[in-house]
Amino acid sequence: MITKLPYKLIFVLPSILIVLLIIYANNKGPIVYAPIGVMISAIAALTAATVTIKSNRHTFMQTNSLAYRQSLQEDEQYNLSLRKVKEAIINRFETPIEKYADESKIITKDEKETLFAIRYVLNTWEQTALSCRHHLYDEYHLYQSHKTMVIELGIYFRQFIHETQLIRNNPDIFNNFTWLVLHWTIRRDDFVSTQTKKELVMVYKQLNSVKAGKLPKRHHKLKKFRYK
Template structure:
């Protein structure tokens, strides 16, 4: 073995003296890449299925038409002084329906069931517009239950930052800070202080969104 090492190097000598090692290594590499490819294919298929279901969902179509008639001021008007809303209001029903649909999708994206990039390319503008208009509603509901719509909110923040980067624009540093705080909560939900991190994220995000609203 020593003579072989001196003349040919480690890998060659192992391949000669222990060929099974290389066979096993090659099989492991093929298996890893195969699993990764299968998972990617599954994510893409699931994403296509979501896209088809979303397009054909009559309830979602009608809810989106209702939301298209709203702007941020009208959404704020739906929220009562105590932060509650009229559960029977048609706009509130539409908002909840769409937010619930996207909360499920965002959760699936976070668990890599759906392909993030695929859905961003198709629905990036839709999600960003929804968040832009509906964030007062989301904030009001989160004051009652801080965990509501958290995955959708984080998806929107991630995609806002991605869109700004893609377009070559800077984004407010508070937005990145909000992203970090909310991501921390999502990754450490049961950890001590995680809710404090979540609240910090919400506060930073509120600064950004209120600033954008005031400039309009």
């Protein structure tokens, strides 16, 4: 879609085309002045319309993003769940996070509350990622305010997500959230440089298998992923 092009290209490409049309008109003479003039006017009008649409769309996404951030701050259940999730991360050496993927092993009230919190937080960001992919939210705007938390969630809960996909035999579970984590991780580039290339190749292989509707193998090298 033309509105996805950077502003620079939106202006540069029509300018090049107009220059070529002018050169062509000079070579052909007055006989083509009228049709070339109409074409140049049409190109200028299309460029202006594209810039306006792109600007309005960007404003729309930013407005949605600001409203979303506000709603997230006011969502009491999300904030309660986030605190519970942080507790699960702190206690992950006593109770592995991937344990919560198997609901049959969740017995106590506290475990059930933790599982609910994990699902609530991950589902919230799954929907957010989906909205970003469909350009309803300004993804970079949210990246600037939530990158650290989202990347950490992706790292600490990657095995939980993987086990959940296997248990439910559904590779699409939290697929958009995984995309968002990978996208923001690459942008931030906080991983050990020598490790990054090898691990990202593995991540892409995992995502490709998900695209094909296949589940990744249970034991994979992502277990060795290191975060600074």
